Amino acid sequence: MKKHVVFIFLILLIGLISACSNDESANTIAGNDKSSRAITENDVFQKSCITCHSSGDINGGEIKLDSVKIHDDFKDKSSLYNFVSNNMPKSAPGSLSKEEYQAVVNYLWGQKK
Numbered sequence: 001m002k003k004h005v006v007f008i009f010l011i012l013l014i015g016l017i018s019a020c021s022n023d024e025s026a027n028t029i030a031g032n033d034k035s036s037r038a039i040t041e042n043d044v045f046q047k048s049c050i051t052c053h054s055s056g057d058i059n060g061g062e063i064k065l066d067s068v069k070i071h072d073d074f075k076d077k078s079s080l081y082n083f084v085s086n087n088m089p090k091s092a093p094g095s096l097s098k099e100e101y102q103a104v105v106n107y108l109w110g111q112k113k
């Protein structure tokens with residue numbers, strides 16, 4: 001009976017230890033992400049825009065980011081950049097870095113068909 005209790009205790013302990021170390025490695029990866037990994041265009045869209053503009057396909061989603069509409073609404077890339085960097089993400093305008101805005105604008109503008 002006593003052995004049984006010790007065994008359960010050990011299992012719980014191992015679970016606790018691995019939960020903690022998982023947390024740590026997740027933090028480290030997130031930290032590295034910001035500082036050393038190159039930002040790709042699609043990354044920014046997936047991370048900061050997809051919640052409202054739905055799928056990676058800019059034609060999908062609730063508020064459609066339609067490549068044709070974008071090119072109708074913005075006459076060139078710099079006006080798109082100005083709009084996006086001043087107004088998006090709608091929930092936190094201006095919250096991305098210059099590089100991130102540039103990347104996501106390149107991504108959207110590049111969707112022109």
Ligand code: HEC
Nearest residue numbers: 048049051052053063069070073084087088089090091104
């Ligand atoms: C919290 C929701 C939300 C997020 C996140 C968000 N948007 Fe928007 N976006 C909107 C809404 C709502 C509109 C409609 C115009 C308005 O209300 O300003 C819009 C409009 C746009 C438009 C104009 C489309 C057109 O053709 O007129 C662009 C471009 C755009 N968003 C790009 C982005 C980009 C790029 C990101 C990520 C950096 C992003 N949005 C993140 C809600 C959001």
